[in-house]
Amino acid sequence: MTLSVQSLAALAVEIQNGLQNRDRFTRLINSIHHALRCDATALLRYENRQFRPLATAGLAPDVMGRRFSLEAHPRLEAIARAGDVVRFPADSDLPDPYDGLIPDQQELHVHACVGMPLFSGQSLIGALTLDGMNAAQFDPYSDEELRILASLTGGALSNALLLDRLEEPASSFVPPPHRPEDNEEAEIIGESVPIRHLKKEIGVIAPSDLSVLILGETGTGKELIAQALHRQSTRAAMPLIYLNCAALPETVAESELFGHVKGAFTGAIHDRKGKFELADKGTLFLDEIGELPLSLQAKLLRVLQYGDLQRVGEDRALTVDVRIIAATNLDIRRAVTEGKFRADLYHRLSVFPLFVPPLRERGEDIVLLAGFFCEKCRSKFGLQSVALSPAAGAQLTTASWPGNVRELEHAIYRATLMAQAESRSRDVVLLPQHFSLDGGRLVVPTAPATFTASELPERSLHEATRQFQRDYIQQVYQTSGKVWAETARRLEVDPGNLHRLARKLGLK
Ligand SMILES: Nc1ncnc2c1ncn2[C@@H]1O[C@H](COP(=O)(O)OP(=O)(O)OP(=O)(O)O)[C@@H](O)[C@H]1O
Ligand SMILES: [Mg+2]
Missing domain, CATH: 3.40.50.300 (P-loop containing nucleotide triphosphate hydrolases)
Known part of the structure; x- marks a missing residue:
């Protein structure tokens, strides 16, 4: 099985036709995904020492919100440095950035993985990655064929970036006088x-x-x-x-x-x-x-x-x-x-x-932001992977988020800690039970609490959660000079909601 001239030609046509569309990369990636029978395919943009997905196939939807830094992802670093097609050995122990992120494949250990850096002139502008569950999956394709694929894709990306620049207001052609070097430059995640x-x-x-x-x-x-x-x-x-x-x-x-x-x-x-x-x-x-x-x-x-x-x-x-x-x-x-x-x-x-x-009015962004924060957590806690289960993703999408992005960020951090404490593994999967819902409002305990053995079977999860909330709110209230507005601020909840919750918990 090799790449036929027809399939390469079809790809080239696809790329040209798609250039003006917002979903151009999705179509391109889908074509490659099918032509090469991959299990996961991604087109990534390289900027400020990190890779940002532009289109993916076969990967969880939250991957689009993730940002992969070179420091945290040795495979991507290898691709960035290579200058040519990289074939990773099937049993390579370098962690794969998509570990846990290919639906229905919990762990991505022995598998086929090919990375291609994409260039515009001398500069690295992106990468194309192919993953397959069958270890020998990409062996039939020669380096020569993969290079053609990479140069078609690189050309498309380079042209698209150029077109985007042309569409920007003229003033943005003036290079900004100063660019902070660190990539801590916070990005606004969201495509809604x-x-x-x-x-x-x-x-x-x-x-x-x-x-x-x-x-x-x-x-x-x-x-x-x-x-x-x-x-x-x-x-x-x-x-x-x-x-x-x-x-x-x-x-x-x-x-x-x-x-x-x-x-x-x-x-x-x-x-x-x-x-x-x-x-x-x-x-x-x-x-x-x-x-x-x-x-x-x-x-x-x-x-x-x-x-x-x-x-x-x-x-x-x-x-x-x-x-x-x-x-x-x-x-x-x-x-x-x-x-x-x-x-x-x-x-x-x-x-x-x-x-x-x-x-709550940004629908599709919730899952992107969730992925973004999962990736941050992964780095922060030194984990191999932090994946969001589809059920948890669905739950996050429908929650009401009165504390907005900050609340989502905290929810992911806490859920990661909960999930990790439970599984004691470096591959963490966030499940619905790591988040708990209370009347449409997400309630996540701040820390894994410990209970005496005799307490354990006595209380329902609901009652235990309520007790935790009662104690926690009471403590914050005491240390906020007994001012509810200040308590709400410190708990990062809407004052009206806190008022209702406090009444429900019998604190008022
Ligand atoms: N679109 C986004 N992409 C990535 N991170 C985001 C986004 N929006 C918010 N955040 C993160 O969510 C947290 C809260 O955001 P921020 O502090 O800017 O909120 P705010 O509107 O100033 O809230 P407040 O009114 O309470 O001060 C921060 O950690 C911020 O980095
Ligand atoms: Mg603020």
């Missing part, structure tokens, strides 16, 4: 319609100098979006300064924002720059802007209008050049009507409001 729309808006707004107000429920990724806006702006080489307005006691807030001079107040023993000065020529991210005291709102407005400010205790005005990005999870318009937030400041800040949709 609202997230694609949001990414497009970010691309348009970022290069302008206008203020941006990011709105959205807690945990939706507002901070991530602020970072993306800064990174894609002309100020990217200058600092992005973070200020959490909610954590500012009113007494020090003015000095935090605008700085102070020596002797301005008791304890002011040195001159000190405020966040505005630190952010000069860069960006100031005012997080939780809705919590900014009214007195400071007036002062902030003044800086936005005139670009000058005064340090506390000084008469001289300083001029600053700062771009403001603000974020809040409050209903800020309601705060305006209730007189808690200045209307003029609101209008000034919301030249460009960006609305981040709640996770």
Whole structure:
């Protein structure tokens, strides 16, 4: 069995026809998958020392959300370094990045695996990987044939990247002045319609100098979006300064924002720059802007209008050049009507409001994000594989996620710990029981609790869970100065939901 001229020609035609489509890579990968009778096939994009799947066949759906770093994946590193087709020995003990991720194949030990680096000129732009359960599966194909396949695929990828660049707004042709080297540059995962729309808006707004107000429920990724806006702006080489307005006691807030001079107040023993000065020529991210005291709102407005400010205790005005990005999870318009937030400041800040949709409205992204966090967990806990069972995936997709992406991230971390504690193996599979649902709301214990032997058969799982919640909430409440709003914040749940839960648990 070899690759016929016909099948290669058909692939070439497929590639050309598909170039303009969003699903072009899926069609290409499906063709290769069938022509070579693979069990798992993937096209990966290489950037910043990591591989990102562009299309897969035969792999779990959450793989599309995973990011495979070279450091964590020796097979991929070998492919990245090879410069030519790599055939891994069937019994290679290098872990396979898709271990546990081929549905119905729990463990991927002895199997056939071929990797092909893809180049554009001299630079590595991606890789094509083929996996087969039969150890001799790819032996009939010569290196020569596989090279043709790789160069067809590499050409398609290179052209597609070029086309994407052409479709971007002209300003993005200007290379950003500075690119942080580390790949910790947080990526916004998601392909759902609202997230694609949001990414497009970010691309348009970022290069302008206008203020941006990011709105959205807690945990939706507002901070991530602020970072993306800064990174894609002309100020990217200058600092992005973070200020959490909610954590500012009113007494020090003015000095935090605008700085102070020596002797301005008791304890002011040195001159000190405020966040505005630190952010000069860069960006100031005012997080939780809705919590900014009214007195400071007036002062902030003044800086936005005139670009000058005064340090506390000084008469001289300083001029600053700062771009403001603000974020809040409050209903800020309601705060305006209730007189808690200045209307003029609101209008000034919301030249460009960006609305981040709640996770429950992003359907298909949930599974991508779950995969993304599984992969992070795998690295973090040094596991061989962290797979999400289809049943657990389905459960996550239908949960309501009041704490949004943050809640999903924590749920995956905790489920991984639970699953690992249970299986004591380095290959972990997350099953529905590692997550527990309570009225549509996902409840996951924070730590594997231990019980005395006599307790074990006495309580149903439901009652044990409720007891855990009762104790845990009670403790956090006690250490939050008995303030429910603060308890909700620390538990990262919606205050309304906490209120209802506390009543249900008999705490109120
Ligand atoms: N689209 C995404 N892709 C990857 N990670 C995400 C995404 N959205 C959110 N996260 C992650 O979820 C967590 C919460 O996000 P973030 O802190 O940006 O939320 P937020 O909207 O600022 O919430 P809050 O209003 O509570 O401050 C972070 O760890 C962030 O990295
Ligand atoms: Mg935030």
